[in-house]
Amino acid sequence: MSEHKIERYTGPAGGWGALRSVTNSLLRQDIAVKGAKTLLSANQPDGFDCPGCAWPDRNHASTFEFCENGVKAVAAEATARRAGPELFAKHTVAELAKQSDFWLEDQGRLTHPMVYDAAIDKYVPIEWVDAFALVARHLNALPDPNQAIFYTSGRASNEAAFLYQLFVREYGTNNFPDCSNMCHEPTGSGMRPQIGVGKGTVTLEDFEKTDAIFIFGQNPGTNHPRMLGELRAAHKRGAKIVSFNPLRERGLERFADPQDKLEMATLGSTPISTHYFQLRIGGDFAVVKGMMKHLMEREDRGDALLDHAFIAEHTQGFEALADDLRAESWDVLEQESGLAQAQIRAAADIYGEAGSAIFCWGMGITQHQHSVATIQMLVNLLLMRGNIGREGAGPCPVRGHSNVQGDRTMGIWEKPPAALLDTLAKVFGFEPPREPGLDTVEAIAAMRDGKGKVFFALGGNFAAATPDTYETWKGLRRCDLTVHVTTKLNRSHVVHGREALILPCLGRTEIDIQAGGPQGVTVEDSMSMVHISTGINPPASEQLLSEPALVARLAVATIGHRSRTPWLWLVEDYARIRDKIEAVFVDFKDFNLRVAVPGGFRLRNTASERVWATASRKASFFAHPVPRDTPSHRARARLGKKGDTVVFTLLTTRSHDQYNTTIYGHDDRYRGVFGQRRVVFIHEADIRALGMKDGDWVDIQTVWEDAGDGADMVRRADRFKLVAYDIPRGNLAAYYPETNPLVPLDSVAVNAGTPASKSIPVILTLHTAPVAAKADHEASAYAIG
Numbered sequence: 104m105s106e107h108k109i110e111r112y113t114g115p116a117g118g119w120g121a122l123r124s125v126t127n128s129l130l131r132q133d134i135a136v137k138g139a140k141t142l143l144s145a146n147q148p149d150g151f152d153c154p155g156c157a158w159p160d161r162n163h164a165s166t167f168e169f170c171e172n173g174v175k176a177v178a179a180e181a182t183a184r185r186a187g188p189e190l191f192a193k194h195t196v197a198e199l200a201k202q203s204d205f206w207l208e209d210q211g212r213l214t215h216p217m218v219y220d221a222a223i224d225k226y227v228p229i230e231w232v233d234a235f236a237l238v239a240r241h242l243n244a245l246p247d248p249n250q251a252i253f254y255t256s257g258r259a260s261n262e263a264a265f266l267y268q269l270f271v272r273e274y275g276t277n278n279f280p281d282c283s284n285m286c287h288e289p290t291g292s293g294m295r296p297q298i299g300v301g302k303g304t305v306t307l308e309d310f311e312k313t314d315a316i317f318i319f320g321q322n323p324g325t326n327h328p329r330m331l332g333e334l335r336a337a338h339k340r341g342a343k344i345v346s347f348n349p350l351r352e353r354g355l356e357r358f359a360d361p362q363d364k365l366e367m368a369t370l371g372s373t374p375i376s377t378h379y380f381q382l383r384i385g386g387d388f389a390v391v392k393g394m395m396k397h398l399m400e401r402e403d404r405g406d407a408l409l410d411h412a413f414i415a416e417h418t419q420g421f422e423a424l425a426d427d428l429r430a431e432s433w434d435v436l437e438q439e440s441g442l443a444q445a446q447i448r449a450a451a452d453i454y455g456e457a458g459s460a461i462f463c464w465g466m467g468i469t470q471h472q473h474s475v476a477t478i479q480m481l482v483n484l485l486l487m488r489g490n491i492g493r494e495g496a497g498p499c500p501v502r503g504h505s506n507v508q509g510d511r512t513m514g515i516w517e518k519p520p521a522a523l524l525d526t527l528a529k530v531f532g533f534e535p536p537r538e539p540g541l542d543t544v545e546a547i548a549a550m551r552d553g554k555g556k557v558f559f560a561l562g563g564n565f566a567a568a569t570p571d572t573y574e575t576w577k578g579l580r581r582c583d584l585t586v587h588v589t590t591k592l593n594r595s596h597v598v599h600g601r602e603a604l605i606l607p608c609l610g611r612t613e614i615d616i617q618a619g620g621p622q623g624v625t626v627e628d629s630m631s632m633v634h635i636s637t638g639i640n641p642p643a644s645e646q647l648l649s650e651p652a653l654v655a656r657l658a659v660a661t662i663g664h665r666s667r668t669p670w671l672w673l674v675e676d677y678a679r680i681r682d683k684i685e686a687v688f689v690d691f692k693d694f695n696l697r698v699a700v701p702g703g704f705r706l707r708n709t710a711s712e713r714v715w716a717t718a719s720r721k722a723s724f725f726a727h728p729v730p731r732d733t734p735s736h737r738a739r740a741r742l743g744k745k746g747d748t749v750v751f752t753l754l755t756t757r758s759h760d761q762y763n764t765t766i767y768g769h770d771d772r773y774r775g776v777f778g779q780r781r782v783v784f785i786h787e788a789d790i791r792a793l794g795m796k797d798g799d800w801v802d803i804q805t806v807w808e809d810a811g812d813g814a815d816m817v818r819r820a821d822r823f824k825l826v827a828y829d830i831p832r833g834n835l836a837a838y839y840p841e842t843n844p845l846v847p848l849d850s851v852a853v854n855a856g857t858p859a860s861k862s863i864p865v866i867l868t869l870h871t872a873p874v875a876a877k878a879d880h881e882a883s884a885y886a887i888g
């Protein structure tokens with residue numbers, strides 16, 4: 104671990120810092136030459152899809168695109184370390200639970216299926232057949248299949264996801280909570296009724312042609328580093344790049360391309376954003392509404408900025424929105440956005456005068472109570488100038504996990520459309536359950552309340568990624584059985600049900616051999632490109648099963664006696680699974696043929712053709728009032744009366760050295776944090792106003808309706824170091840997952856259920872010496888840090 108320090112970062116994103124960091128991650132994982140070969144195969148036509156982010160690649164055929172965080176993701180999977188049965192023999196689960204998330208994953212790849220033995224509080228090896236029999240026994244003993252919960256993380260391939268949803272529906276439930284519920288769910292919920300698709304409409308070619316790129320609440324320098332290449336190129340040819348973010352993010356300011364010899368030799372770099380608007384957390388709605396109001400005002404004065412032909416031919420609802428915009432108050436917009444009227448007007452002018460524009464957004468938009476309304480505002484603004492379905496223009500929600508979009512396409516969805524169920528019924532000869540299932544937040548409540556009894560996870564780290572950590576843990580511990588299909592040891596394996604299984608699987612980088620020979624799987628990126636991914640490394644252990652094979656064998660053990668699906672035959676050759684996918688989804692016509700072409704193919708996107716698959720067959724404008732009843736508004740209204748209590752709004756985000764709950768290291772280079780993660784970024788005037796100083800340790804407590812008004816607040820996370828930062832007053836930022844105990848389970852995005860983990864109302868108090876452990880959370884690794 105590097106030395107603890109806070110040091111302002113003045114270099115560009117990328118550059119030599121990135122190269123140094125890559126070397127360190129390879130050394131950490133004991134990867135030598137083999138690792139280097141592995142890296143060169145990432146995102147090549149005959150290699151594997153990078154398990155990092157969902158940003159697309161140029162034809163999957165370019166020379167290796169350098170990506171620091173892609174390297175870390177690959178290195179974490181291709182590590183030479185092993186977490187075998189010896190590790191579990193050495194430690195009780197109680198001991199493992201005291202270790203940090205970093206330590207758990209750092210033990211390396213899991214090698215054997217393991218079962219929890221309560222008598223000795225240890226995981227011990229189990230044969231695969233016995234593991235499947237155990238799961239089947241539990242599932243078949245449930246009086247109602249809806250008492251079982253099947254989670255999915257977005258790394259599962261299309262083939263694995265398709266078989267999984269089929270198995271679970273044949274078993275009898277739509278309980279499919281997934282990581283998407285915590286991620287881009289509001290994007291789909293917002294866009295589908297508006298333009299008929301819940302995905303982005305742009306391609307990389309649009310990035311080459313656009314006049315302006317607007318980036319809302321996304322940190323590409325860390326989370327989608329390959330996107331910086333597109334932004335840099337766009338900047339160099341004169342496109343405007345406009346960022347909206349409460350934090351000054353380095354990767355949005357300057358970038359040095361590690362592949363550009365001149366930049367590297369001269370320590371040069373390219374600016375990224377031409378304009379940077381440091382709005383208040385959750386202020387995007389007000390900014391975008393203000394931008395639209397400005398355009399309406401100019402329009403009413405005679406500057407023809409709106410695309411009336413497009414509006415007339417393709418949309419409905421414009422007049423109602425126009426009236427709403429005219430009536431909106433600038434005072435409210437300024438107050439709620441944290442920007443001055445002049446700044447909002449300036450942003451609107453850039454947009455109004457750009458021939459074409461792309462809007463990108465990430466978690467800074469989707470993880471609020473009012474996320475769906477904000478996304479509809481973004482789409483409204485695009486529609487006003489006909490910026491959907493033409494060159495260089497359109498929405499670009501940037502997805503997280505490398506196949507999270509594909510998993511949804513394959514039917515991992517707790518609210519399946521009736522048409523999908525009808526087709527499944529026809530193709531596979533069974534009657535699928537019709538009632539909607541539980542999403543992530545509902546699944547947690549169901550387990551906590553004793554209504555969810557078996558929890559099965561295809562990947563991910565449910566115990567750490569979800570909100571209200573200790574409520575989630577109560578739920579998992581109440582289960583009769585918890586099962587995790589996984590590559591590495593994580594928090595979810597040590598917070599388990601009465602019985603528990605850890606089932607190790609192959610990763611994307613590994614060779615997958617079935618009866619029909621070596622297999623590839625397919626994935627869909629953020630721009631709807633579907634392509635094949637083939638591993639090149641020998642498996643981490645001979646015991647590992649591929650995810651499709653594992654699901655098939657589990658299906659045979661559980662429903663083999665009544666299912667008509669030829670499970671084992673399907674996984675002998677994944678081309679057979681793809682034929683079934685084609686039989687269910689029209690967009691996958693000639694799937695095997697089309698995916699054999701290097702680079703794969705693009706799925707049809709009706710909105711990009713200006714075909715609107717909505718109820719009205721038009722694209723729709725939606726008017727919404729400025730949200731003034733968010734959790735922070737309510738907390739301030741309640742506590743504001745109480746003398747000097749200051750309610751802050753806290754956003755939770757990723758450091759540069761993590762992949763969601765996987766902690767690669769303890770540095771956040773671009774934000775100047777080294778050797779530590781328990782920090783909270785705060786404006787220096789707020790530190791002074793609190794009577795504290797930079798570097799003081801504080802405890803963070805959530806202000807929430809179910810917690811009472813004062814000392815008895817139940818959600819807290821202790822011992823975080825104050826770091827003075829360029830962030831608006833009243834706003835705070837800290838890393839997830841350490842801050843997940845602060846996110847109330849019922850604080851979610853309206854109409855999407857996504858935890859509002861970017862806007863948590865909190866108060867800060869000086870950290871006092873640790874009191875003797877009382878509550879569960881105080882004894883946990885999370886509280887110690």
Ligand SMILES: Nc1nc2c(c(=O)[nH]1)N[C@H]1C(S)=C(S)[C@@H](COP(=O)(O)OP(=O)(O)OC[C@H]3O[C@@H](n4cnc5c(=O)[nH]c(N)nc54)[C@H](O)[C@@H]3O)O[C@H]1N2
Binds near residue numbers: 319327383
């Ligand atoms: N290396 C790496 N890559 C990843 C991941 C990872 O953890 N590590 N995770 C993957 C996943 S699953 C996802 S979903 C994506 C996540 O990628 P991002 O969407 O970039 O997610 P976050 O890191 O949470 O950062 C959100 C950004 O939004 C800003 N923000 C917060 N609140 C607001 C707000 O109210 N308004 C605005 N305008 N901005 C706000 C924050 O300051 C931060 O810059 O990345 C994927 N790629």
Ligand SMILES: Nc1nc2c(c(=O)[nH]1)N[C@H]1C(S)=C(S)[C@@H](COP(=O)(O)OP(=O)(O)OC[C@H]3O[C@@H](n4cnc5c(=O)[nH]c(N)nc54)[C@H](O)[C@@H]3O)O[C@H]1N2
Binds near residue numbers: 843
């Ligand atoms: N407070 C707060 N909470 C958040 C967020 C936030 O911004 N703030 N972000 C949310 C978002 S956007 C997301 S997407 C979720 C992420 O939630 P998850 O997807 O559940 O979490 P990950 O950390 O990505 O999962 C990591 C684990 O996946 C397993 N794994 C890795 N590769 C494979 C594989 O190939 N197969 C299998 N079976 N397992 C594998 C490893 O065991 C690893 O420990 O977290 C959400 N939670």
Ligand SMILES: [Mo]
Binds near residue numbers: 503
């Ligand atoms: Mo995500």
